Amino acid sequence: MGGWTRRFVFEYPKRVRLLGVHFKPWGMSPFVDLPASDLHDRWLPADAVWPPSLVERIRDQVGEIESATEALQIVETVLRSRSAAALSGGFPLVQHAGRRLETSWGQSRSVH
Numbered sequence: 001m002g003g004w005t006r007r008f009v010f011e012y013p014k015r016v017r018l019l020g021v022h023f024k025p026w027g028m029s030p031f032v033d034l035p036a037s038d039l040h041d042r043w044l045p046a047d048a049v050w051p052p053s054l055v056e057r058i059r060d061q062v063g064e065i066e067s068a069t070e071a072l073q074i075v076e077t078v079l080r081s082r083s084a085a086a087l088s089g090g091f092p093l094v095q096h097a098g099r100r101l102e103t104s105w106g107q108s109r110s111v112h
Helices: 052-063 068-091 091-105
Strands: none
Touching: 068 091
16 A cells, blocks of 8 residues: 555455554565555555565465464564565665766766
């Protein structure tokens, strides 16, 4: 789910277990291969942005436990592993800026 500019309501016909993660601005970029603008005022199921096998594994693990704390720990572990993988590849914009600063000896032109 992306950022919302209007109110929304979730209604479910039966009892469900809902688990969510709130990211700070740009915080979801290591976890989703979509621009944040593509999620503005809309939601997608997790398996639309993550490999379905990963989503199924999380659902299976979380579905078997009663504790909300343990469920959040499972999701945290998955997010940490995906974050580490994303960070190992680096962020292209940061890498580009670093190369520009390095080749210009720290001098950069202002762009207006």
